[in-house]
Amino acid sequence: MKAFRIPRLLQFVLVPVVVYAVTRLIFDVLLGQLIPASLMTMYMFFVLAGTFMAFTFTEDGTRELVAPIKALVEDPSRKWLRNVVFVVLPLALGFYTYQLRTPKPEAPLELRSIHPAPPSTVKAYDKRFNLLTLENPYRKLQKEDPEAFAEMVAAGAAVYIENCQYCHGDKLDGRGPYAQGLNPVPANFQDVGTIAQLQESYLFWRIATGGPGLPKEAAPWISSMPIWQDFLSEEETWQVILYLYDYTGHAPRSWEHE
Template sequence: MKSFRIPAFWQAVLVIVIAYLVFDNAFPPLLPKTLMIQYMIITIIGVLLYFSCDDARWTEFQAPVLATLRNDNLMVVRWALLIIIPAIIGYTVYGMVKPSNEAPVELRQVHPAPPASVKAYGKSFDLALLENPIREEIIKTLSSDKEAGWEKYKEAVSAGVMSTIRTVSIATAIC
């Protein structure tokens, strides 16, 4: 009695389909599409590596593909694959990029609004009305004398940089 054996190409297809079904249905929370794509790419690469590591298996794996490409009697199959495979890929891409009216699976997290006022050094500051006095002074100087305004701007920037460097050096010395 002859035992039943699945050809190598169909073994690969079967493993890939089973892997897809396991990844799609085995995890209770929905698996994100990007993770599903990564798992399937890894599975396909693993299957191809398995079949290509042995010459006899690789030849058996390639046989149906090469027969479809080279045999003139299979021209209808070749044309069907030439039409069906790009159509499936196009439909999949269309399904991924078309807008959807469904709510996302994850709820959107809304961060709280900043407070209207802050109390510091015993004084209350209204954040909407705060103005930078140095900026106001530079703008006022720029409107009357551009050269002096740019000089004040450069001094303010270098003072800010120097205070930042001083703060970092003090923090480094403390640590």
């Protein structure tokens, strides 16, 4: 008895369908973190491209793949099926396009960069700081005087708990009591993609000048971050930066080995 083999065209359709279903199952259901439609569309486009490549690199394989389509178009005995496909397929695609393009009550998608580029210099505490060369003045204590450094970190922790945790959370994960009321939600410092990627001068700029200090070049920015130089001293700002890195275990971006 001849072993059953799924027709090649059906295999070609099934591969992306199965990839899609499994991905949805894993991320949406099991992990509870859905994949956004914009990313899923890109993923599926290249899964389809890869499937096409794997199915068509030989002549025999390509012939077998397109044979049913060729037969549908050329075989006179499939006239009815052909007519049905030629009506249903454009209608389905048209309906999909219509659904895609119909305006919806939801706000349009927004391209938002989480890390706006800092200026080269910034004015804060009545001084001008060069962000290209600015360093945390207390960072050196980490090696030179660990006890004094620990005191600085503890002082930074107190500043953080008094001022920052309401939004950024007591675990520094961006899930403070007020976080859900903000859009976009506050930065998650535990994420390897936030402060671990940045120099301390960047944090100094963002904390000292807050939302209103964001660059004009890519306005409008949305940020609820207050101008902390109005509430914290320069020393407190550096202390809280030490605390952010100390608590999360990240190291600030630098170019020198220890």
